[in-house]
Amino acid sequence: MGGGGQVDTTVSSNANTALYTTFAIGGLIAGGLVNVIGPKMALAIGGTGYVLYSGSLLAYNHDANRPFVIVAGGLLGCCAALLWTGQGAIMLSYPLESNKGTYISIFWAIFNLGGVIGSIIPLALNWNSPSGTVNDGTYIGFMIAMACGVLVALLLLPPSKVYHDDGSPVALQRYPDWKEETIGVLKLFTDWRMLCLTPMFLASNWYYAYQFDAVNAFYFNIRTRAFNNLWYWFAQIVGALLFGKLLDLATLNRRTRGFYGFVVLSVIITATWICGLFFQLSFKRYPALAESEKMDLFDKGYGSKLTLYLAYGLSDAMFQCYAYWLMGALTNETALLSRYTGFYKGVQSAGGAISWRIDAVNTNFLAEMIISWAMITIAFPGMLYVVLRIKDTNYVADRSPKEEKAVTVAEKQTA
Template sequence: MAAPTEDIVETHDDKHVDLDEALVSVEVAHHQETEEDLVDESYFRLPKWAKFYRGTYFQMIMLGGLSFSGPAMSDAIDGLGGGGLATPYTANASNAASYAMSCAMTLFGGPLINKLGIRWSCIIAALWFPITGASYYVNSKYGTQWFVIFAGALGGIFGGFLYVAESTAMLSYPRPTERGKFVGIWVSMRNSGQVLGGAISLGVNVKTAGTGAVSITTYLIFIVLECFGMPCAFLLSPSSKVRRPDGVPVPLAAPVSWKKEVVLLLKHMKHKRTLLMFFPSFYSFFYGGVYTTYLSLHFSIRARALSSFITPVGSILLCLAFGWIIDNKYMSQRKRAWLGFAFWAVPQAAVLIWTAILYRQFQSHNLTGLDYTLNTGDWFRCFVPYYIIQTTGYACQLYLYWLLGCFSADVKSSARTGGLFRCFETAGQAISHGINSRTSDKRIPLYVNIAVYILMVPTLSLLIKLVPDTPVNHDDIVDESKEESKAAAQVQGAMAHDPSGL
């Protein structure tokens, strides 16, 4: 259904009508109809394969395929600990450059996605997937460190297109009652890529009990898998042709100019919900730099390869269960928001404390090269916190997508929300990997992680308090929109007598 943009709802909440947003309100108001009016009857007359092809399920599968061949392969390489290299510092520098560029890209990702569309944004992103694996191969074979960092930086720009495009789709394509399930499918497909990558890494490196770099053959296999992203991108449908299972198109707002897109983005940035989501988004993947460095410095090659296989398996199972929990229709939306928060935040708090204790022990006992067969006890107690933070980390991201989706929005508004969400998230990742590429005392990044967690808890709690008990009703939004459109019409009438008001 064509819900009004989030920016319009924001205008209503703030009790004032801005000129640019008022004009958009007028445009959207003309598109408001009931769900029955919006059902595309021709969709049901299509062949089964065509309905599936244009349906939201197929779009989620293709987006999952993109994540499988792109971010999942990058994560699988990163999951080897320091990119599988002998030391984690070059990989951390590359990741810091990548996420810094992604942060800059996703900041204005909303307007870009709204103009290019989700499909073309994904095609652009898929062009760069194989270069990531190639850079690690070249570094492992020839010792060319600059290429890893350069590929990371440029890949951050290309990857930014995918980050915002997939965020937009996750927030706007599913129906409110299916959002957890759809995001769970996407997260599971992304992690299935890591499972495959981890299985390959484990198979190639299973006999290497020492420390150092993984086999160079590992990267060649990753390069091949990264090439599968392009077909998935081309198979995506334009948003205007996507249909939900009930035949209703995904919500689209009227097109606006580049100037209006930027103005709406700037206003979106100042909204209370946007400010409150900064620390949760910033925190969500901050652990990445801290714990991949932890894995690289303290575990053997085959232990790191085993981790890259079993960790995403746990993430898939956890996220599928978590998606079912937060889609539970027998609890209010706000209760599910609180339950979902506790689901991942409590274990992560325990892990951060656990890791701080382990680092104190590392000072007195130089624990390196931990292996699941040679020193099983030490390996287990040191690996469990890594396993928990990695698996609950994906549950955290799934939760944040679901939470932001509770504030009903159309595709264009979701692009702004998704762009800023990924901007804040990648800023956290850039800083996390950056500090782990420089400091010699690895307790410092952990303490920074703990500080960010402490700041995240109250801000996310305030954001949860804004979640409505039930999904926003379409008719209620339309009624609000009508009031705003009247005010907007008055503004337009004034402009007709005074064009200089533009």
């Protein structure tokens, strides 16, 4: 909705700054935590923060308590680190190498279906609202849905009871001690693959502050903001499903698929932001627009603005899916994927914290836009360097010394 559904986007921007700051710190240690407590508890505990944050915005509608929203945002960051690290570990370790793109795209489609539903709720409840803020029912609806999510997470099977499509078991979740996990996390900072992908991770949430606040919340009225997001998230579903098919093309080896994905992604992103630049040149942060002056979905010229917003959603889905696919292509080992995902979310959130703070201090919209675009472009060389060094399979490389010895013995006996 932009601005957390509020007229004054400053409180939401500050809350998001707190959220992404704690998320950045929590993400770096969340991989170890998930390996210790398991993905089911990580998702259930992580989901509680979303209920609290929506509740803080509901309270803000009545008492304008800014500190409560900011504190709730900070707590949400801690919870989100657990939730998304656990989710990433499941998504990347459960599929076979041949269908990781499909699993990622299916997750992203379901994830953004939540965004579609989350846009329908405020669209229906605020269709004729003359104010610039959503009503209480919107936040209450979100809180109920999020609370259900917490309960549903408790129904997840442990990894030991999950099997691949070919009938083979998923790598069993190992529960290492804290010392081992600490060493494993610290090694990420010297892993050349993570270092090359750091610019991509940093950029992957950077542009949300610009797209949601500078574009959606500033330029459009309340119902149009909800309508925009309905199609923004729907475009993410389409983009993820199509891009997932490309990354899993059976006729190409994995490195070639990754390279083609990189080319398609870079072209679409560059074209989208070029169009975004022309749009941004048509308005500025000041003077601020009154609600009655903002664009409505029935106004002339709205179609081209919606198309751009759709392109933002499409390219975001592809960018995020590609980040997950690259990590999944580096290993199949569950514990390592947990650390990779935690590192990704930590660095991603550090970028988000900076970008939301940039927006909160009323930075020029054009400057915000150029910085966001530059961050994505800077990430391209590291992405290409990693994808050109991807192996066609990691099944042998991921074996432990004990497993390798057992396989060698079995092969000799067969011979």
